[in-house]
Amino acid sequence: MPLVVVRDHPDRPGTVELLDATDDGTVTGRTPVPLPDLTAEVARREATTGPRWVWDDTARRYPPLLSAGVRVARCHDLRLCHAILRSSAATAGADLATAPPGRWDAPRPGVPRTDDDAPTLFDALPQAGPLAPTGDGPNEPDELRRQLDAVAGAREPGRLRLLLAAESTGALVAAEMHHDGLPWDTSVHDALLTGLVGPRPLGGDARPPLLEALADEVRTALGRPRLNPDSQPELLSALRSAGLDVTSTRTHEIRALDHPAVAPLLEYKKRSRLLSANGWHWMESWVRDGRYRPDYVPGGVVTGRWASSGGGALQLPAAVRAAVRADPGWTFVVADAAQLEPRVLAAMSADAAMAAAGRAADLYQGVVDAGIVETRTQAKYAMLGAIYGATTGAAGALMPELTRAYPRAVGLVEDAARAGERGEVVSTWLGRSSPVPGERWWADVRRASEQEARPEDVRTAQRRRREWGRFTRNFVVQGTAAEWALCWMASVRRRIAPMPGRPHLAFFLHDEVLVHTPRELADDVAAAVRDAAAEAGRLLFGAAPVDFALDVSVVDSYDQAV
Incomplete structure (x- = not known):
């Protein structure tokens, strides 16, 4: 497959240089393209040669193409791939891994990380920001060659190639999902909020009436008429004054108490969190023209899972999912990989007995049935x-x-x-x-x-x-599950791309995908999603006898999914 390296022209501002390259990264041709002509040139090459586009950062290069109506099938994201190869034990001796930190290692400002304490499996990693020119020449082709050399010299290079391809495709999907957006009915969202916390206050910082009524119940139960339940110091003091032995105001600790304040306080905390995370302000910030467009961060978690730098896509609560409504004439295919991590563990370990339990649609029930x-x-x-x-x-x-x-x-x-x-x-x-x-x-x-x-x-x-x-x-398990999910999503994208009417991935949550599709294509899309799951299992684990079962629903709103 031909490679085309995209970089800012080193000598001509406002011009991009497209470098034709061979599989080993050798540059064989250079084409300067003024920025206004770039989308047409990318579209022409995509239609004729179907190259793998090599660029510094999909999050930088792809959105302008999407805005112009141009989509690409494949890319190699140098930033994301560098991060993998830089720290992989399989490439520890490569020049890329042993070189001093450089421009490709630069963290994005504002995302702190310390290595003094163990990271959690859900910690966001510092993300590289836009890679500013450094005057060091044709950096992109040099970096590509370093990466290709690192993979070629690795143990089991085929696995790394699959990981880099899946990671890069994930970046394309993230940009496409942000561009397309998730259909969102703000009137339904408003009604849900009104039912849970009361009508929106007209101004100021006043609480909605139903939320304020719960706060009053808490105040009465604790004998604190002026208590602000949003203030942790005040609430902790009130709980202790009521004779309750607590060390914090965390939900799990309050739930264990026996006191009249517990029930209204837990309900207040739940509804207050919803208002704060997905209330009217969130809706105004993240929903535009009937579409919710969060900022996904592929590879943003230490295990390779995605993160979100805005919009909270990976914490979308069930309470507001009824606002996710398909367009007229369209529907959703929602697929959830059942017990993904145990199935991945069975495949990784080649544990035949666990694989046999996983042949049931419900792996946990399979464990019971095995005695x-x-x-x-x-x-x-x-x-x-x-x-x-x-x-x-x-x-x-x-x-x-x-x-x-x-x-x-x-x-x-x-x-x-x-x-x-x-x-x-x-x-x-x-x-x-x-x-x-x-x-x-x-x-x-x-x-x-x-x-x-x-x-x-x-x-x-x-x-x-x-x-x-x-x-x-x-x-090892969560990271491999993330790799399976990337391959699954990449296969879904490839399978539905030729379908008429342009069904498309609209949402992704670790082991769940949501495809927005014309209604008449729903059965075809559902079949594609199931076939993609089987393909992802084969890509990673070959003939391992592990079934990656899916719960698939065809629904008009997200809350209706199984």
Whole structure:
């Protein structure tokens, strides 16, 4: 497949240079294109040669093309691919991995990250911003060659190539979903809010009436007529004054209390969070012309999961999903991958017994049917406990049964946990690697081994090791699940692209996709989504006997999905 490298012309402002390149990154031709002519040239080449476009940042290059009505099938996002190859254990000896930090490593301002503490599996990584010219020559082709060399010299380069292609396609999908938007009915949203918190106040910071009524119930129950329930210090003081032994105002701690204030306070907190996160102000900020357009950040989480830099797409609550309404004559195909992470674990570990349980539409019920545990709830707790490292409670008590039944699967995550406890790097199936522990982690571990170490030093080091082990345990599973989801979404995109009427991906949430489609194509789209899930499994795991089951719904509003 031909490669076309896109870069700003080094000598001509307002001009882009298109560099034709071979598979090894060798430049064979240069075409200067004035910016006003770029979309036409991209459209011409897309229609004739169908190249893979190589550019610094899809989030920078693709939106102007979309606005002009031009879509591309394939790209190679140098920024996203650099981040993977820079830290992958599979490319640790490559020049790209060992070079000093440069322009491709620059973080986006305003997204802090510390390596002094263990990251969580949902921490957003610093994202590279626009890559300003540095006067260092034709950086894009040089970077492409470094990346191609790193992949060529890697262990199992085929896996890395698939990961880079999936990551880059994900960036195209993110830009397309932002451009197309998710259909959103603001009148329905307004009615939902009014029913939950009351009519919108006319001005100021006044609470909606139903929310204020709940606040009054809390004040009465706690004997604090002037209490502001939004103030954590005030609320904590009021709870303690009422004789309640609490250390915080967190929901889980309040839920365990026995007091008349508990029920109205929990309801107040739930509705207040909704108003704050997805209320009228949110609707005015993020819904335009009947479309919700969040800012997706592909690869924005340490495991490779997506993040969102605005709009909260990855925390869209069920309470407002009824506002997601298909256009007239259109409908939604909503597909949710059932128990994705346990199925991924079965495939990664080649655990035939767990794979057999996963042949049922409900893997947890399959575990019950195999006689491992008695109830579906126990199966769920045990499986998630293995993946997330539960050692106590119901999940911890069930681990011996799960280990006996699925030794290969449990052994895989246990090995990842032990590696993390030693401070080692672990990797996903396709080659994305975990970060190394920060200096504070290593200092605490070293201090515990010193001759003058105190008991508290040993306890701190043990806690640090366990925390990092839990992180690496789930990193390999969650990260591989994210890779499967990227391949699934890329396959869905490719399969529906030729269909008439332009059905399109409109929403993505880790293991769930929503396609907006003309109604008459709904069955074809649903079949494409199912076929894409099977293809994603084959791309990652070959002939592994693991079924990636989907719950698929054809609905007119998102809240109707199964």
